[in-house]
Amino acid sequence: MRTNELLPLLPDLAVLVDVVEAGSFSAAARLQGSTPSAVSRQMARLEAALGLTLLERSTRRLRLTSGGQEVVRHARSMLDAARAACDGAARHASTVAGRVRLAAPKAALRQIIHPQLPALLQTYPQLTLELQVSDQPADLIADGVDIALRLGDPPAGYVARPFMVVRTKLYAAPAYLAEHGTPQHPSELVRHSCLHLAEQAGDDEWCAVRDNERVVVNVRGRYASNHSEMRREAAEWGMGIASLPDFTARQALAAGTLVAVLPAWQLLGRYQGTSWLVYHADRYRAARVRAVVDFLLGVATQQGYGAASLPAG
Template identity: 45%
Template sequence: MRTDDFLEVMRELVAFVRVAEAGSFSAAARRHGQTPSAISRQVARLESVMGVSLLQRTTRQLRLTEAGMAVLERGRDMVAAAQASMRVAEGHVGTPKGLIRVSAPKAFARHVLQRPLLSFLERYPGVDVHLLVVDRPVDPLREGVDLVIRLTDDPPQGMVARALMPVRQLVLASPDYLASHEAIRSPEDLMAHSCLSIGEQERDSRWRFVRGDDEVELAVAGRYTLNHGEMRLAAIEAGLGVGCVQDFVAHDALADGRVVHVLPEWALDTNYQGMAYLLFLASRYTTPKVRVLVDHLVAALRPPPAGSPRPPA
């Protein structure tokens, strides 16, 4: 193959990279709006032009050949470079316009992100937003996502991180439950209560509390364990026991008096809280559309000074 033949198979190279990353022709086709047969033909043509087999096909899976692994490594770089080149001109256009892809955890997207995104879309009619709502780590480069919202205390290296808002897990109970059960004056008192845990990890049944220099860790137990914050809140409201829920999920229930914050002077130390960060590759921020959305979300979600109302989104 002549070295300049790649100009004729750039589309096929992109198709191969998509298939290799997605793990199947059908998954790549669904993700990019094509048919599996069309994707398969493109990969076959690339193999024909290159004169090598890139994929070993079986009825159950695809496996990269040695040549396929080498082509994938370089092909990813070429696809990323092409995408960056397409963004160069856009980055010099003064008016924000175009599509922004954003990913966020499900509960955060529903309870926190929806309102500022709607106000952003109203303010910038030339910008479209594709919101990917998933409770899994998202690779922005691989999945073509411009902005990733992630709850963490350790933002990943190689990405720009803008803090949006702190997130805490609160220990809650309904007023009726508290009125009919033993008083909860210290973390140790929870051992006599039915506690609703998240249940995703073994340590979720051990609650660790911090108050200044004081630390208390204890094993809790209860009749209902579930890893869905809104359902856990509903069970707490129904009087099934004492449970932990993220503060933004519990906000309205607390304001309405449907639940009470138990042990407010103690902080619950858990893996399911931290700072909500807006993550993006440095190059993505150069485009006006991304820059204005980042600034909008940071301003809308930044905690107001003590005693001040949060500014409208």
């Protein structure tokens, strides 16, 4: 029998098992929350489809035929297998195991996520994490990405949890500032060596804002790079004042190799705003994806990136 001929019989076979176990149509209907007439018709349809009387019945009496006994035996197996399928699905859905693919910009991966891997993998011994550097907006279907860290507006159709707020700020080595003085206002930056992005035209025009104040400064420097790690190292070497996403400067600030310059100000450009953890909602909520998302959100809160109180996207 081809599957599509079989398909409509499957629920009725299951109802047959219920009927036999309950002892009557009425009792089976009560168990299922349906009605005796519905059960009666289900049995009649099944018998018609199989070309065999399964149950001999009158009011108050119900008895399986010999053919019915054989069919019920197989129908019980069918039901047991279906229950096993659902139980297996439930177990899989609730076990933190398997592979999670996380795509994030390199800087965030390196500075924030990468250092947390030992703790995450120790917490979930059956978890496999695949990190993908992705500075372009990744599509979650592509290469089976489960979670993406996305700066800026989250895409429609996904769940987006706020992870951190990113600001671009200025930093310099203490030695450089000792030699060249510490600027008190952005306008003074014109007299300093400024390490900027040089990624596209206009990157040497810094737009600094504080409260209601906004200053545009054309800066110069002997070094520029769109690689924030290289700019940070150059600043640590005393080559000038570097613009950096604030989270990338954290370790150097803690080590004392950089200090914040004009800390009340931030630069506006293409790298500010909220970073979101983005994942599918209507596909599934596998335990492993949820576990990784929750872990990372905990890290952000614990380390004070200050986005956890923002509403979800």
